[in-house]
Every structure is written in C-alpha cells, then in structure tokens.
Amino acid sequence: DAGVIQSPRHEVTEMGQExxxxxxxxxGHDYLFWYRQTMMRGLELLIYFNNNVPIDDxxxxxxxxxxxxxxASFSTLKIQPSEPRDSAVYFCASSFxxxxxxxxxxxxxxxxxxx
Amino acid sequence: xxxxxxxxxxxxxxxxxxxxxxxxxxxxxxDYFIWYKQESGKGPQFIIDIRSNMDKRQGQRVxxxxxxxxxxxxxxIAATQPGDSAVYFCAEAGxxxSGGGADGLTFGKGTHLxxxx
Numbered sequence: 405d406a407g408v409i410q411s412p413r414h415e416v417t418e419m420g421q422e423x424x425x426x427x428x429x430x431x432g433h434d435y436l437f438w439y440r441q442t443m444m445r446g447l448e449l450l451i452y453f454n455n456n457v458p459i460d461d462x463x464x465x466x467x468x469x470x471x472x473x474x475x476a477s478f479s480t481l482k483i484q485p486s487e488p489r490d491s492a493v494y495f496c497a498s499s500f501x502x503x504x505x506x507x508x509x510x511x512x513x514x515x516x517x518x519x
Numbered sequence: 520x521x522x523x524x525x526x527x528x529x530x531x532x533x534x535x536x537x538x539x540x541x542x543x544x545x546x547x548x549x550d551y552f553i554w555y556k557q558e559s560g561k562g563p564q565f566i567i568d569i570r571s572n573m574d575k576r577q578g579q580r581v582x583x584x585x586x587x588x589x590x591x592x593x594x595x596i597a598a599t600q601p602g603d604s605a606v607y608f609c610a611e612a613g614x615x616x617s618g619g620g621a622d623g624l625t626f627g628k629g630t631h632l633x634x635x636x
Contacts, residue, residue, distance in 0.1 A: 408562075437624075447563070447608065447626040495562050507553070508624060510562035 406430070408511035410496050416517045422484040425514045427496030428477055437497040437508065438471055438481050447495070453479065465490075486518045531633040538599050540630045542592040542609035549611040553624065554583060554594045558605045566594070566607075596632075604634045 409428040417423055429436045437452040451461040453473045461471070468487070473479040483490055493515050499508040532538045544552070550571040555563035567578045569585050569592075576583050582595040592609050610624040 446628045449624070497562075507565045507568070509565070510555075512560075512562050 408496055408498050408509055410494075410511035410514050412514055413512065414515045414517075416519065417486055419487055419518055420485040421518075422482065423486045423490075423516060423518075425481040425494050425496075425516070427479045427481070427511060429479070429496070429498030430500075430509055431477070433498035433500045433509075434476075435499040435508075436473060436479050437499070438479070439495040439497060439510075441493045441495060441513070442491075450481070450494075483516075486516075488518045491517050528628070529631045529633065531635055532599055533635050534601060535598055538594075538596040538603070538632060540594045540596075540607050540609075540632065542594075542627055544590050544592060544609070544611050546611060546625070547590065551612040552583070552585060552592050553610045553612070554581075554592075555608045555610060555626075556603075556605045557608065557629070563608060599632075599634050601634050601636070604632060606631050 408430055411426045415423065427436065434455050435452060438450040439447050440450055441447045448463055450463045450469065451471045452459055456473045456476055458471065468485060469481070469483055471479065471481045479496065481494060493513040495510050495513045497508045497510045530538060530540060551568065553568040554566040556566050557563045567576060567581050567583050569576045569583045571585065571587060574585055580597045584593045584595070594607060594609070596603055606629040608626050608629045610626045612624050
C-alpha cells in the first residue's frame with residue numbers, strides 16, 4: 405500500500421518567494437493533517453481537514469500560510485511570502501476514524517529551507 | 520496550557536538491554552495515547568497506542584503503560600536492537616477518538632534513544 409505521499413522532499417527558496425507543498429493522503433482516509441517540525445518547537449499541528457473541509461486552522465502561524473484540499477486525494481500548504489523562520493520540516497498525515505486504533509499515518513516530510 | 524512532555528531528551532542503552540522511555544501529560548481529558556518512532560530523515564512511524572480505559576498494552580517487543588493517576592505514560596522496548604535508535608514521541612488525543620471531533624495529536628518534544636554496541 406502506498407503511504408502518505410508528499411512533494412517536494414526538499415526545497416530551498418529565497419525569502420519572499422512562494423512555496424507550495426503537496427500531499428496525497430492514503431486512499432480512503434477522511435482526515436488530513438498538516439504538521440510542522442522544528443528543533444525548538446517540536447511537532448506542531450497547523451491545520452486539519454475532514455472530508456476535504458478545513459476544521460481547525462488555529463495552528464496556522466499567520467496569514468502567510470494557507471492550506472487547501474480540493475478533493476479527497478490532494479492537499480496543498482502554501483506559504484506566501486516565505487521567510488527564513490518558516491524553515492522546517494512539514495509533514496502531512498492522514499487517518500480514518502472508525503473506532504479504536506485509528507492510527508495517524510505520516511508522510512516522509514517536505515524539508516523547507518528559506519534563505 | 521495543556522501539554523505533553525518527555526522527561527529525558529536522550530537515553531543511551533546497551534544493545535540487548537531493555538529501554539524505558541517516559542512521558543508526562545497534563546490534559547486530564549486525554550483518552551488516547553500513541554507512541555511514534557522517528558528515524559533520521561523520515562516521518563513519525565506508529566509504534567503502539569493505548570486508550571485511557573487500559574493500563575497496559577503489549578506489542579511486538581514493546582509495551583506501553585499508562586498511569587492515569589499521575590498522568591504518566593511509558594514505552595518499554597525489550598532487547599533493544601541497533602534499529603531501535605531513533606527519536607520517540609508520545610502523543611495524546613483528547614476528543615479525537617471520542618466522537619467530539621478531531622483535534623489531531625499533541626506531541627511531546629521527543630526522546631532520542633541511542634543504542635550502544
């Protein structure tokens with residue numbers, strides 16, 4: 405089975421540029437999560453979707469960040485304009501809530517460096 | 520605010536020994552806990568989970584213990600192997616699996632487990 409697929413795996417961009425991160429969740433999963441990981445703050449939930457609808461975006465740092473899920477198999481996280489402090493690993497994760505043991509599966513992450 | 524935290528940032532054990540990684544949580548409403556393993560350059564990988572109505576759950580070489588009285592969670596790894604070297608995170612979910620909606624997971628900072636040969 406294919407897991408959560410993220411792209412790009414690595415991106416280096418200049419401050420002020422737009423960054424778009426992509427995610428394909430596991431087929432059949434109805435929840436999709438975007439997390440950010442840094443050494444200082446660990447893993448932080450940015451936003452999550454249920455059935456393609458954004459449910460909670462309170463973790464999104466500021467208006468420069470936006471996320472969309474146009475269909476059940478695709479989501480994007482966009483940063484515009486990017487800043488050096490946005491450098492982090494961004495993880496997409498998905499889950500299917502059907503009772504106990506609803507594991508959240510993570511992708512391999514998108515490593516973003518803003519210079 | 521509510522938080523999940525780990526007691527030790529680094530744990531070094533001899534290969535073949537048992538490892539115990541501890542985690543404290545503060546949200547008394549948490550009813551579901553998960554341990555994740557993250558190897559260098561990879562995403563967190565599910566290890567084992569436990570619900571608040573349980574005290575113990577066993578998997579293959581791993582055991583999770585939950586003490587709700589003191590809000591403490593631990594992960595025991597038996598006969599550690601070099602492949603166990605990773606950062607281990609505990610995570611808690613409040614309403615996620617209680618029908619009240621999904622909050623995602625709140626992660627601790629992580630413990631780096633180092634296996635000495």
